[in-house]
Amino acid sequence: MTRATTTTDLVAGLRAAGVGAGTPVGVAWSADGVGLAHGDALLACPGDGVDAVRRVLEALRPRLVWWSARDATPLVRAGVRVASSWDLAATHCLLHGGSDRDPALVWAVARGLDPAHRPRTGQLDLLAGGPAPGSADDPVDPAEPVRPDGHLRPGWAEHGPPTPEAAARWAAAALVVQAAHERDLGVLPDTRRSPGTPALALLTAWSESAAELLAVELGVRGLPLDRATAIRLVEERVGPRPVDAVTAAAARAGRDDAVRALVPGAEDVDLRNPASVRALLGRVGIDVPDTRAWRLEPFRGTHPLVAALIDWRQAERIATTYGFGWLDRDVGPDGRLRGSWTGCDGAAGRMTASAGLHNLPAELRPAVAAEPGMLLVRADLGQVEPRVLAAVSGDDALARATGDDDLYAPVAARLAVDRPTAKVAVLAAMYGQTSGAAGEALRGLERAYPVAMDYLRAAHESGAAGRDVTTYGGRRVRMWPLAEPVDPAATAARGRFARNAVVQGAAAELFKMWAVSVRAALPPRAEVVLCLHDELLVHAPEQEADQVAALLHDVLGSTAARWAAGSGVRFVADVSVVRRWSDAKG
DNA sequence: GATTTCACGTA
């Protein structure tokens, strides 16, 4: 253990240990400094850890290894853009599936220990955590993160290592896991890739790590919102901001009364109670199993109540979820809408976001606007899932169809059906839909694209049988046990889930690789501000917007060439430069 | 008080 009191010592120590560009270097924070590790070199640096890491990045360009990209937060807040990282929580989820990713679990699995015996966080610590580290009952070195039984010592993940020395050991433990993960990724099957290029699973690990880092950045910087427009749009729907609870209740009752007045004697019906609404509909002769909008839609002409109810629901959505409370809570004084982001969900690996960032109603999108002197560059992948299917299944016939800007046109021609039918059939195949009018066209797909259809069927059968599936990039997607006696519907549902997961998951991997490559290539003042499954929003200086637009196309080309190497599949993006999100056609 | 159901927004 070396205590580096200057950043010069720190850089020299790492360089002497063989650290250069791309070398994994463990990093962990303590309250009063930072610890770094590579091989046998453990460096404890008290003081301004952020500045120390910044100097190390500038001098050596290593790949920072952390237990989770949450550790990037101090760097992100300080404006440090980390180029290369390894996120153990992310690679753990990639390799093993599931959504649990606490360090004790990640460590236990990587070390071959029984995760059930790992130390638990929170109150359970008090019951099962044993004596306090370093206490008279615990002779172990208090800076040692590994317990005598081989498990991680609880508590550090929550509160951080107590000292820079302890942080260096925590960083060294992270490096141990990183090496195990890299080894495990290396044994994943990797077909159709050029010799000499990094294995796809390793590229995915890098990309997923960067996506977690991007998620932290997105959470810190937020989405630029024009508050005045947002307020106007909310007011148009639910009226002016109520000054107190009484006026709020009055406005609410006013909206309710406008609907209830359409049916005599309905003055006291609770519109927020689905059972009451269903009964109300029954009184005007409309019998529905539930009161969802899509089920009410066919009855628009039957009674004025239906249209009023659907409209009321939209207003109610704005009033409750996207109203003044939302603006007050989630939009900062700087006009940025902030939520918490994750780099991957627990299922197929899409990014998630809270605070409405992923489900903002279209009618509020005009409020998402570039700041003065800036523009938004919006880009979305076109028909990404069928193109991904062509790549991951290795279906050459479907790959040829991706040469067309509109993939469904050549598919329709091949199947001798019209375009809408072809589209429905392809989507039905990928999502496991079995009802509707896609039947004949589905049989056409089986004949025209047997490789792709076999790939989907194999995933479906695997899921139905309870076997985990693995995405193209190497993500393990876990199935779940079914309750006895096994319900055929539940089996089929698991099959559909697996069938969808291999497509949606691979699409998420491609999207994230694109997003993080864009992030890495952007000019300094341009920032990714939103990721939405197949859509990217970049906030860029006016003068650089066209350059960024070109970059989005270029980076997609290079990313797809690496990701889908040898498949012949073409990916396309629609890119536009706009002031407001809504200016772009989605 | 915590969990489930219904509903609905996005992809």
Add this chain to the structure above:
DNA sequence: CGTACGTGAAATCC
């Protein structure tokens, strides 16, 4: 009998 997510209100469970 398409998948996933996050959110809020009411109902339900304990």
